[in-house]
Amino acid sequence: KRLAVFVSGGGSNFRAIHEAALSGVVIGDVVALVTDKPGDRDAFSLQLFGFARWGFDVVEWIDAGCGGAEHARDNGIPVVVFPKSKSAPEGISADELLNALRELRVDFILLAGYLKLIPIELVQTYPKSILNIHPSLLPAFGGKGYYGLKVHKAVIASGARYSGPTVHFVDEHYDTGRTLAQRVVPVLPNDTPEQLATRVLHEEHQVYVEAVAALCEDRIVWREDGVPLIKSQT
Numbered sequence: 001k002r003l004a005v006f007v008s009g010g011g012s013n014f015r016a017i018h019e020a021a022l023s024g025v026v027i028g029d030v031v032a033l034v035t036d037k038p039g040d041r042d043a044f045s046l047q048l049f050g051f052a053r054w055g056f057d058v059v060e061w062i063d064a065g066c067g068g069a070e071h072a073r074d075n076g077i078p079v080v081v082f083p084k085s086k087s088a089p090e091g092i093s094a095d096e097l098l099n100a101l102r103e104l105r106v107d108f109i110l111l112a113g114y115l116k117l118i119p120i121e122l123v124q125t126y127p128k129s130i131l132n133i134h135p136s137l138l139p140a141f142g143g144k145g146y147y148g149l150k151v152h153k154a155v156i157a158s159g160a161r162y163s164g165p166t167v168h169f170v171d172e173h174y175d176t177g178r179t180l181a182q183r184v185v186p187v188l189p190n191d192t193p194e195q196l197a198t199r200v201l202h203e204e205h206q207v208y209v210e211a212v213a214a215l216c217e218d219r220i221v222w223r224e225d226g227v228p229l230i231k232s233q234t
């Protein structure tokens with residue numbers, strides 16, 4: 001199967017999936033990286049440092065950088081810039097994105113820290129074929145505004161004892177599509193958001209690779225009530 005991964009940030013999930021595809025754990029090829037932030041990490045951090053001086057809350061963005069695009073370029077994976085914006089004037093329109101994905105014969109779309117809502121046309125063109133990973137146990141701590149360290153800060157502030165990543169199918173809203181897989185990690189009494197994020201991210205790489213492997217091997221069954229289940233490998 002042919003995979004397109006959408007990334008805005010560091011790209012560690014993208015790298016985990018790419019490595020799994022190279023090693024054969026995932027039977028598929030990563031044929032494109034789609035990003036709204038194509039610039040390199042250093043330039044991007046500098047640009048945001050300028051903003052930070054004016055008091056915007058951008059600390060986690062600075063940490064995120066643009067590692068995904070760097071990794072794609074280093075590995076000869078085509079980088080598609082979407083959408084067009086001030087910081088990415090070389091970007092393309094939604095129609096052009098659909099054409100590009102068609103030309104690349106993409107079967108599945110994997111969102112991995114892509115911060116923008118994807119165009120509705122994409123959701124309609126790729127039914128049951130778009131996954132996202134979110135760093136909390138959805139439906140808790142999901143939706144617009146819950147991204148990056150904000151999720152982990154909210155989990156800690158709530159007093160929840162457990163957290164963990166959710167892999168879900170994508171619909172036209174943020175974080176509301178059907179859950180495909182989850183992993184649980186403890187929230188420890190003195191956790192900082194960064195510590196919890198690291199613990200969750202470690203599980204993200206594993207659960208996303210497992211879910212993508214199942215998708216590529218056609219091991220997802222849809223229960224009558226619309227719940228997707230992963231069949232184990234025989």
Ligand code: GRF
Pocket residue numbers: 007009010011012013014112113114133134135148165201204
């Ligand atoms: C992850 O925490 C993911 O759950 C969220 O964005 C983050 C992306 O991390 N959607 P990375 O860019 O894959 O390192």
